[in-house]
Amino acid sequence: MKALVKEKAEPGLRLMDVPEPEIGPGDVLIKVLRTGICGTDLHISAWDGWAQQAIATPLVVGHEFVGEVVGTGRDVEDIAVGDRVSGEGHLVCGKCRNCLAGRRHMCRATVGLGVGRDGAFAEYVALPATNVWVHKVPVDLDVAAIFDPFGNAVHTALSFPIVGEDVLITGAGPIGLMAAAVARHAGARNVVITDVSEERLELARKIGVSLALNVAETTVAEGQQVLGLREGFDIGLEMSGRPEAMRDLIANLTNGGRIAMLGLPSQEFAVDWAKIVTSMITIKGVYGREMFETWYAMSVLLEGGLDLSPVITGRYDYREHEAAFADAAGGRGGKVILDWTV
Ligand SMILES: NC(=O)c1ccc[n+]([C@@H]2O[C@H](COP(=O)([O-])OP(=O)(O)OC[C@H]3O[C@@H](n4cnc5c(N)ncnc54)[C@H](O)[C@@H]3O)[C@@H](O)[C@H]2O)c1
């Protein structure tokens, strides 16, 4: 089968023929229909410092996908050939304290699809049945392809109650944009998003945020004045991984405010801890998705009319992977999709 492979310890990816994956008794074989390109895939392709220590070659990359079940192992129940599915990309050990307690998203030994084992940028992918999410209600294929990052957005945006709250989101990348859509849909009063890319802020306006602020030109404090906020934001969602953005959140939160932090900083940085203490701010780190509570929430949010279509801005044939990766790395648009059915 065709697959996008990190073949050697050097920059780039190669579209090449590899053997189809084999499945064990508890696994499902899936024909891949569409995939989403994630920042992780860009890191692996570019072969940066993180990728060099995290990846063993050769590796089929990719973890965001939708596909159709074409085979099931003998122990698999409740998943059938022909089912339309996406996959939870965190494979857990099932044995550690958190796994045994049902907190699988907090497993100590998580292995990433397309990071620690062969992934989904291929014609077929194999996954344990416990990682497969069956779309019981029809979902747009492009949206189904990005359930993994959509789950990051939902997990973060619903970390704290947001009905009627004023929410500040830093970073209007694909995940920040989806979080903005979720926060609005879930009943936040004001949803303000910040970025330094005018193109991405324009996408946020299409989603219908209260205010999309270019923090290269204006401050969050000025944004508060525009909206008539007197005491600061109630909830912060950090979705950029940038130190300046975390400082913006801390400085503009009300007393007792709460921050859910998804953005992954590339290194340590300083923040105003005295302000965090005296403002009694709660900071929660968010990784991945809750299995499978977040997946349930995603499906019902879409059923309830949540519209993610403005977030998807690039669609490519898998053979045009170089152009697709360049589009995603450009950092100006939204999510980029590869079609594997052509
Ligand atoms: N914790 C997890 O499980 C998890 C999963 C996926 C992604 N992530 C991280 O979440 C973040 C969002 O992912 P993404 O794919 O949308 O990333 P992205 O890099 O596409 O988006 C980040 C955005 O932040 C913007 N930005 C830069 N400086 C800023 C500033 N000072 N203020 C506000 N915005 C600023 C960038 O212009 C960009 O649009 C990334 O840091 C990513 O590494 C974490």
Ligand SMILES: [Zn+2]
């Ligand atoms: Zn991803």
Ligand SMILES: [Zn+2]
């Ligand atoms: Zn575990």
